[in-house]
Amino acid sequence: MERMEWRRSLLYAARPVVLGGLIALVLCLTVNFQGLAAEPATLESVGELAVPEGVEDPALEDTGESFLLKPAEGQTWVIDQAGLLTSEEENLLNEKCRQLYDTYGVLVTIVTVDDFGGGDILEWQKRVFMENPFGVKAKDGVMLAISMSERDWGIQTFGNGQRAFNTYGRERIGEIVVESLSEGEYYEAFDDFAELSGKFLKAAEKGKPYSSEHPYRASAPIWLIIGISFGLSLAVSLIIVTGWKKSMNTQVRKNEAGQYLKQGSFHLTRSSDVFLYHTVSRSQRPKQDSSNSSGGSGMHSTSSGTSGKF
Amino acid sequence: MDFVEYKCPCCGAALKFSSGAQKLKCDSCGNKYDLEALEAWREAEKDAPESELHWEYQKEAQCAKRTEEGKYICPSCAAEIEVDEDTVSTRCPYCDNVVVIKATASGEFEPDFMIPFQVEAGDARQRLESFCKGKRLLPRDFKNRSYLKNLKGYYVPYWLFDCDARADMSFRTTRTRAWSDSEYDYVETSYYLVHRCGEMSFYHVPVDGSTQMEDATTESIEPFDYGGLKAFNPAYLAGYETDKYDVEAEKAEARAKERLYNTAEAALRSTVVGYESVVAKRRQMDAKSGKISYALFPVWLFETIYNKKKYQFAINGQTGKMVGELPVDKGAYWKYLCGFTALGTAVCSLIGILLFGGVL
Numbered sequence A: 001m002e003r004m005e006w007r008r009s010l011l012y013a014a015r016p017v018v019l020g021g022l023i024a025l026v027l028c029l030t031v032n033f034q035g036l037a038a039e040p041a042t043l044e045s046v047g048e049l050a051v052p053e054g055v056e057d058p059a060l061e062d063t064g065e066s067f068l069l070k071p072a073e074g075q076t077w078v079i080d081q082a083g084l085l086t087s088e089e090e091n092l093l094n095e096k097c098r099q100l101y102d103t104y105g106v107l108v109t110i111v112t113v114d115d116f117g118g119g120d121i122l123e124w125q126k127r128v129f130m131e132n133p134f135g136v137k138a139k140d141g142v143m144l145a146i147s148m149s150e151r152d153w154g155i156q157t158f159g160n161g162q163r164a165f166n167t168y169g170r171e172r173i174g175e176i177v178v179e180s181l182s183e184g185e186y187y188e189a190f191d192d193f194a195e196l197s198g199k200f201l202k203a204a205e206k207g208k209p210y211s212s213e214h215p216y217r218a219s220a221p222i223w224l225i226i227g228i229s230f231g232l233s234l235a236v237s238l239i240i241v242t243g244w245k246k247s248m249n250t251q252v253r254k255n256e257a258g259q260y261l262k263q264g265s266f267h268l269t270r271s272s273d274v275f276l277y278h279t280v281s282r283s284q285r286p287k288q289d290s291s292n293s294s295g296g297s298g299m300h301s302t303s304s305g306t307s308g309k310f
Numbered sequence B: 001m002d003f004v005e006y007k008c009p010c011c012g013a014a015l016k017f018s019s020g021a022q023k024l025k026c027d028s029c030g031n032k033y034d035l036e037a038l039e040a041w042r043e044a045e046k047d048a049p050e051s052e053l054h055w056e057y058q059k060e061a062q063c064a065k066r067t068e069e070g071k072y073i074c075p076s077c078a079a080e081i082e083v084d085e086d087t088v089s090t091r092c093p094y095c096d097n098v099v100v101i102k103a104t105a106s107g108e109f110e111p112d113f114m115i116p117f118q119v120e121a122g123d124a125r126q127r128l129e130s131f132c133k134g135k136r137l138l139p140r141d142f143k144n145r146s147y148l149k150n151l152k153g154y155y156v157p158y159w160l161f162d163c164d165a166r167a168d169m170s171f172r173t174t175r176t177r178a179w180s181d182s183e184y185d186y187v188e189t190s191y192y193l194v195h196r197c198g199e200m201s202f203y204h205v206p207v208d209g210s211t212q213m214e215d216a217t218t219e220s221i222e223p224f225d226y227g228g229l230k231a232f233n234p235a236y237l238a239g240y241e242t243d244k245y246d247v248e249a250e251k252a253e254a255r256a257k258e259r260l261y262n263t264a265e266a267a268l269r270s271t272v273v274g275y276e277s278v279v280a281k282r283r284q285m286d287a288k289s290g291k292i293s294y295a296l297f298p299v300w301l302f303e304t305i306y307n308k309k310k311y312q313f314a315i316n317g318q319t320g321k322m323v324g325e326l327p328v329d330k331g332a333y334w335k336y337l338c339g340f341t342a343l344g345t346a347v348c349s350l351i352g353i354l355l356f357g358g359v360l
Helices: A002-046 A058-063 A087-104 A121-131 A167-182 A186-205 A222-247 B035-045 B058-062 B102-106 B121-132 B215-220 B249-269 B330-356
Strands: A078-080 A107-113 A141-147 A152-158 A267-284 A299-301 A305-309 B015-018 B023-026 B089-091 B098-100 B152-180 B184-208 B277-306 B309-316 B322-324
Touching (some): A087 A107, A087 A186, A107 A121, A107 A186, A121 A141, A121 A152, A121 A305, A141 A186, A152 A167, A167 A186, A167 A299, A167 A305, A222 B330, A267 B035, B035 B152, B035 B184, B035 B277, B121 B277, B121 B309, B121 B322, B152 B249, B184 B215, B184 B249, B184 B277, B215 B309, B215 B322, B249 B277
Parallel strands (some): A078 A107, A107 A141
Antiparallel strands (some): A141 A152, A152 A305, A267 B184, A299 A305, B015 B023, B152 B184, B152 B277, B277 B309, B309 B322
């Protein structure tokens, strides 16, 4: 009996605990869900990334979807919605970006879409990063995004990524990447982006991020340096050794006899210059391409992103 | 009456007279020409060979040739002259020119001039050693050879050509002008016919009269200082080898003519200024008072055979100028070439990688 009472009193006492547990579970789930959505909100403190509350984003409205990009099933660093890459190329790029993430803790991502909905691609990139479709948790990152219909490209940084990818860095990377993009060599462009990101991150980690004072110089391939060195050395060596060889023979036939001309004996007796005819040739001048965006003229930079057309 | 067809110097089309411009006009390329310019052009275009220069060998001109009958032929009027055997020279009774008899009759042929040796044999050896010094491609065993024993002092026979020349040459020249507008770059090339005529005098242009000496060698040791020129005296020949010429003056003339033509062209060309290009079109030259003299000039000569090839070195016995061709050690040539290339490649690659390889 006492035993029954004890059980009854125990159930009675446990009721609020279970209820509380259920409430806590619901709350937990709610918090977790909001936490996922709001996780990058911590980045809003970085200033440029902050999206003021109450400000509606046209890109979000235009899509009419709950996600700008379909979230990846596992972890990914490359989302090729425009289908510009083969699966092999995507894997290679993913592997490179994953290594950068493992090394530097910075999310280097590449996104391609057919149509991002118009507006500012950098703002759109911020939304994408907030949604985090990559399945990788990171506060710091850099994203290269291209939209095929608008021919827009953008490099947007997040968190401490801005240290390595400052305005100079983004524009410098943009200059290099946009060349391949314009020629339709998308994999080369993304591969360059990943390579350059590694170099810029490394420089930042060493405490000397690339900037206008410490500019990035594209490194030449080793085989090219050795090849040019060989060619130059061979040419110089040939000049030296051939010079030595020539000095072995000092015999030179004299085809003139100027030294036997009596001094002061030469004088002109007749002289005439008759104009015969003339010809005129013309060649088209190279046209100044006003649409050329080299040198960053076609780029637009904010404090955290750089964008342009390709 | 002969009709002359004028062709356009620019495109070769037939020209027509334009009454409006009072010039000959080409319908093909549109150029217009003055008649005087066309005449000058036609004259320059004529395929006239370079004129022969006429020389006179002074001594030979004065010397009379002996006939089988023992008489002599006057070189001026070809008259037969009868003289005694001991006669050295006489005056032709027909043309009144002085005729030299003895030299020709005796078969001897003395040089007109000579320059005695002024560089000693020891000095010549030192100059050859200096010439070999510092030559990295010289075979080691060549330096130790006994070629110095082959040193010989040698009086080389030369023909000396003198003349007062009149050169008449035409040059085709161009002058260009460039300008641009918003769409095109233009280049206008104007063609001119430049005519120059000048006079000049040459004194003792030397041409080697010996087949033993290579022409490249004898021309390379020029010039001799004619201030040291002396009348021939056999006393200077003692202790040195001397050969009589074996290249006739007539054969040597060709080389003299070539050098005189080139010199006259260079002299006239130096007065053609203000043009981008100058190309000789026609060369004519006449020589007055052409005279050939025979001279002996001093040369120290070394000859050796190395690897079955003859090497000749010569030193101007008056000025000490040394010329010659030394053998080249092919092994050393490739060793230095490969060594320098390898060293250069290593150093340049290292610098290149540091500067451009992304290391720094």
